[in-house]
Amino acid sequence: MSTDTENVSKDRRKYEFRKVIEELREYEGSGTQLVTIYIPPDRQVSDVVAHVTQEHSEAANIKSKQTRTNVQDALTSIKDRLRYYDTYPPDNGIVLFSGAVSTGGGQTTMVTRSLESPPEPIQSFRYHCDSDFLTDPLENMLADKGLFGLIVLDRREANVGWLKGKRVEPVKSASSLVPGKQRKGGQSAQRFARLRLEAIDNFYQEVAGMADDLFVPKRHEIDGVLVGGPSPTKDEFLDGDYLHHELGDVVVGKFDVSYTDESGLHDLVDSAQEVLADQEVMKDKAEMEEFFEKLHGGEEATYGFEPTRQNLMMGSVDRLLLSEDLRSDVVVYECPDEHEEYEVIDRRHDDPDHTCSDCGSTSEKVKREDVIEYLMSIAEQRGTETKFISTDFEKGEQLHDAFGGIAGILRYATGI
Numbered sequence: 001m002s003t004d005t006e007n008v009s010k011d012r013r014k015y016e017f018r019k020v021i022e023e024l025r026e027y028e029g030s031g032t033q034l035v036t037i038y039i040p041p042d043r044q045v046s047d048v049v050a051h052v053t054q055e056h057s058e059a060a061n062i063k064s065k066q067t068r069t070n071v072q073d074a075l076t077s078i079k080d081r082l083r084y085y086d087t088y089p090p091d092n093g094i095v096l097f098s099g100a101v102s103t104g105g106g107q108t109t110m111v112t113r114s115l116e117s118p119p120e121p122i123q124s125f126r127y128h129c130d131s132d133f134l135t136d137p138l139e140n141m142l143a144d145k146g147l148f149g150l151i152v153l154d155r156r157e158a159n160v161g162w163l164k165g166k167r168v169e170p171v172k173s174a175s176s177l178v179p180g181k182q183r184k185g186g187q188s189a190q191r192f193a194r195l196r197l198e199a200i201d202n203f204y205q206e207v208a209g210m211a212d213d214l215f216v217p218k219r220h221e222i223d224g225v226l227v228g229g230p231s232p233t234k235d236e237f238l239d240g241d242y243l244h245h246e247l248g249d250v251v252v253g254k255f256d257v258s259y260t261d262e263s264g265l266h267d268l269v270d271s272a273q274e275v276l277a278d279q280e281v282m283k284d285k286a287e288m289e290e291f292f293e294k295l296h297g298g299e300e301a302t303y304g305f306e307p308t309r310q311n312l313m314m315g316s317v318d319r320l321l322l323s324e325d326l327r328s329d330v331v332v333y334e335c336p337d338e339h340e341e342y343e344v345i346d347r348r349h350d351d352p353d354h355t356c357s358d359c360g361s362t363s364e365k366v367k368r369e370d371v372i373e374y375l376m377s378i379a380e381q382r383g384t385e386t387k388f389i390s391t392d393f394e395k396g397e398q399l400h401d402a403f404g405g406i407a408g409i410l411r412y413a414t415g416i
């Protein structure tokens with residue numbers, strides 16, 4: 001239960017970050033005047049203030065008066081923000097953005113955003129002043145990260161390591177004593193062949209042992225194992241069931257790679273791109289399969305804003321499925337007779353007029369909110385898990401296009 005709640009708030013956090021990043025990506029400065037600062041959790045806030053003060057005085061040398069003023073204003077507003085923090089930034093650090101962004105027609109407006117506690121710790125301090133904000137490091141953090149075990153081998157050499165998100169981490173290597181195909185004089189051909197097979201078998205066992213030691217303790221977190229090497233080595237290795245059976249079950253692909261040193265681990269990841277992309281949407285695919293099964297089989301599924309909202313309020317939704325590409329607002333209306341009604345509209349559009357469908361009188365707007373945040377907060381109150389579904393596969397696209405990006409898998413049928 002507590003993990004569910006943690007997941008919900010983690011998803012929500014990620015969503016909030018993604019939204020701010022999308023907003024920031026749109027902005028442009030008329031000169032190099034947009035400032036971004038990444039502050040790692042172990043960096044003293046006073047150090048950062050000193051750095052910003054230094055940049056502020058150096059900015060006095062900027063030739064264009066307008067750019068100079070804008071950069072200094074941005075730095076001042078960053079310094080103001082930094083006053084809210086104690087000695088160290090909050091968990092995982094802070095990212096600050098500030099600058100005068102173009103609003104068209106030569107006009108600018110000052111934008112300042114601070115993002116606290118990103119999903120992963122910020123690794124290093126970065127000061128960036130350019131015509132756009134630096135959002136890439138944050139975007140990489142938000143990308144769904146997998147954990148994969150990597151094995152590359154031929155009959156002479158093997159390397160094992162991890163793929164963590166986008167980072168390849170070599171861990172162990174081994175080399176074999178398998179003799180070449182050429183036998184020495186005096187040995188019988190039969191005996192030579194037998195010894196050679198034994199040596200190969202021993203080496204495969206050694207490699208499997210190395211992989212087991214590394215991967216088995218993490219077998220519940222691992223998203224899959226990738227194996228690379230020339231043919232037929234990798235096939236012999238896999239077909240011979242050398243790996244611990246729980247690892248054997250999660251081998252998601254074998255690939256031809258020519259090198260079996262550390263660079264082979266990188267080659268393996270390059271060759272496995274398609275499989276890795278599939279793995280990333282696999283969980284989303286499973287959610288959508290279940291949704292369609294329930295939708296066709298019975299009544300334990302719902303979709304569209306209003307039915308999903310009603311089910312959420314009843315507490316009947318087990319999982320709320322929201323399309324990652326959903327970009328809409330909900331406008332809440334109330335008529336003089338207190339009938340509450342909702343309209344979901346494109347984020348860029350103005351509030352439409354609304355007539356109460358119950359009594360026909362004109363309704364007043366009560367509030368307008370991002371539809372995802374609106375639904376997620378009901379979900380959190382009712383103990384419903386929220387899942388974001390990518391549009392990178394057919395059924396995910398269908399959720400977005402045919403179901404308005406909103407659906408739910410129900411705990412029981414409600415007839416709504």
Ligand SMILES: [Zn+2]
Binds near residue numbers: 357
């Ligand atoms: Zn009414």
